[in-house]
Each structure stands twice: as structure tokens, then as C-alpha cells.
Amino acid sequence: xxxxxxxxxxxxxxxxxxxxxxxxxxxxxxxxxxxxxxxxxxxxxxxxxxxxxxxxxxxxxxxxxxxxxxxxxxxxxxxxxxxxxxxxxxxxxxxxxxxxxxxx
Numbered sequence: 001x002x003x004x005x006x007x008x009x010x011x012x013x014x015x016x017x018x019x020x021x022x023x024x025x026x027x028x029x030x031x032x033x034x035x036x037x038x039x040x041x042x043x044x045x046x047x048x049x050x051x052x053x054x055x056x057x058x059x060x061x062x063x064x065x066x067x068x069x070x071x072x073x074x075x076x077x078x079x080x081x082x083x084x085x086x087x088x089x090x091x092x093x094x095x096x097x098x099x100x101x102x103x104x
Contacts, residue, residue: 038067
């Protein structure tokens with residue numbers, strides 16, 4: 001189950017995304033495990049053929065939902081049709097993500 005915190009609720013409102021649309025992106029979007037989070041990004045080819053004809057779903061192409069790996073809470077949402085996938089792929093994946101050691 002998806003949960004929104006205050007920040008993600010505010011960002012979703014700013015970007016015109018409803019809770020139902022966020023669930024749709026998580027359900028149908030491609031998932032990327034990057035830097036300790038899961039990023040769900042919706043591409044045109046991820047939308048089923050029946051839904052592609054409907055404007056409510058086709059307008060979501062290029063939207064991303066960033067979810068915390070442990071709690072399942074949505075951290076933020078954003079849209080970038082042109083270079084969103086390129087931005088995601090540039091981030092280091094989770095296996096190469098190194099935690100910084102703090103020296104006391």
C-alpha cells in the first residue's frame with residue numbers, strides 16, 4: 001500500500017497528480033532501484049493499449065514517483081517527458097551506492 005507524506009502530497013498537488021494517478025504510475029511504470037529508493041517512471045510503452053486511448057492516463061507519460069525502499073512511503077513525484085529517463089539512468093544504482101562513514 002502506498003502512503004504519502006506531507007512533502008509528497010504537496011508536490012503531487014503542485015504537479016496536478018491525484019492519489020489514483022500516483023497508484024497507476026507505481027502499478028504500470030518501470031521500476032528503477034537507485035540510491036536507496038525505488039523510482040517508478042511511466043513511459044508510453046508501459047501503458048496498456050486500452051488505456052493509451054484515454055487522455056487521463058496518456059498525460060501521465062514522463063511522470064515519476066520516488067518511493068522509500070523500507071517504508072513504502074512516497075518521497076516525491078515529478079514530471080519530465082524529455083529527459084526524465086536519462087536523469088534516472090545517470091543516478092548510481094543501489095548496489096553501487098556507498099554509505100558515508102562518519103568518524104567520531
